[in-house]
Amino acid sequence: MKGWREHKGLATALNLENVDTDQLIPARFMSTPRGEGYGSFLLHDMRFSAEGDADPDFPINRYPDVSILVGRRNFGSGSSREAAVYALADFGIRAVIAPSFGDIFASNSVNNGLLPALVSQAHSQELLNILGTGTVELAINIETRTISVDTKSIPFKLSEAWSQKLINGWDDIDLTQQHRPAITAYRARRAKTLPWIIPKVENVE
Structure with a gap:
C-alpha cells in the first residue's frame, strides 16, 4: 500500500x-474477485434502479471524478465487510x-489507505453547506x-498510529x-526471569 501525506481533490x-x-456494497457483489475491481458496486442500489438505469442526480453518478466524500454521522456502520472500503477505494x-x-x-479504511477524517457535527454541516449539490476542491493534510x-x-x-499507517503505507504488522x-528486549528479559515460558526449537532431521 502506498502512503500519502496530502491530497487535493474534488469533494x-x-x-x-x-x-x-451493505449500502456501500450490497452482499451479492462480494463474490466478485477483487482483481476485477469493486468501484462499479459502490452504493449500487442507491445509484441504479432495479432495471440497472443510473440515477443522474445521485452525487457520484453526477460527479464521477470526485475523490473525497463528505457525509453525515455513523458513516460505515453495519457489518464488518472490508469490501465496503474496497468499493470506495x-x-x-x-x-x-x-x-x-x-x-x-x-479501521478497515486506514488499512487500505483511505482516510476516515473525523470532524465535528458543526464542521460537517459547514462543509455540506459549502458543497451544496455540487463539488469543491478540498486539500487534506494528514x-x-x-x-x-x-x-x-x-x-x-486521527490517532497518531493511524496517521503513521496512512503516511507510510503500513499495515498492522508494519506498525x-x-x-x-x-x-526483542522484553523477550530477552522474560527469557532470563522465566526461562520455562520460552519454547525450545528442536531440530528435526
Whole structure:
C-alpha cells in the first residue's frame, strides 16, 4: 500500500446519515474477485434502479471524478465487510469526512489507505453547506490534521498510529515492526526471569 501525506481533490456531499456497509456494497457483489475491481458496486442500489438505469442526480453518478466524500454521522456502520472500503477505494475515493464512523469500517479504511477524517457535527454541516449539490476542491493534510477549502481550515481527528499507517503505507504488522527493539528486549528479559515460558526449537532431521 502506498502512503500519502496530502491530497487535493474534488469533494461532493453524500448528505445521508447511517450509510451502512451493505449500502456501500450490497452482499451479492462480494463474490466478485477483487482483481476485477469493486468501484462499479459502490452504493449500487442507491445509484441504479432495479432495471440497472443510473440515477443522474445521485452525487457520484453526477460527479464521477470526485475523490473525497463528505457525509453525515455513523458513516460505515453495519457489518464488518472490508469490501465496503474496497468499493470506495476502487472508485477512486481517498477520504471520507464525517462526524462519526463505524469503528470497524474506520479501521478497515486506514488499512487500505483511505482516510476516515473525523470532524465535528458543526464542521460537517459547514462543509455540506459549502458543497451544496455540487463539488469543491478540498486539500487534506494528514500531518497537520486539516482540511482546507478557500481560506478556511477545518481540523479533523486521527490517532497518531493511524496517521503513521496512512503516511507510510503500513499495515498492522508494519506498525508492530517499528517496536521490534522493545519487543526483542522484553523477550530477552522474560527469557532470563522465566526461562520455562520460552519454547525450545528442536531440530528435526
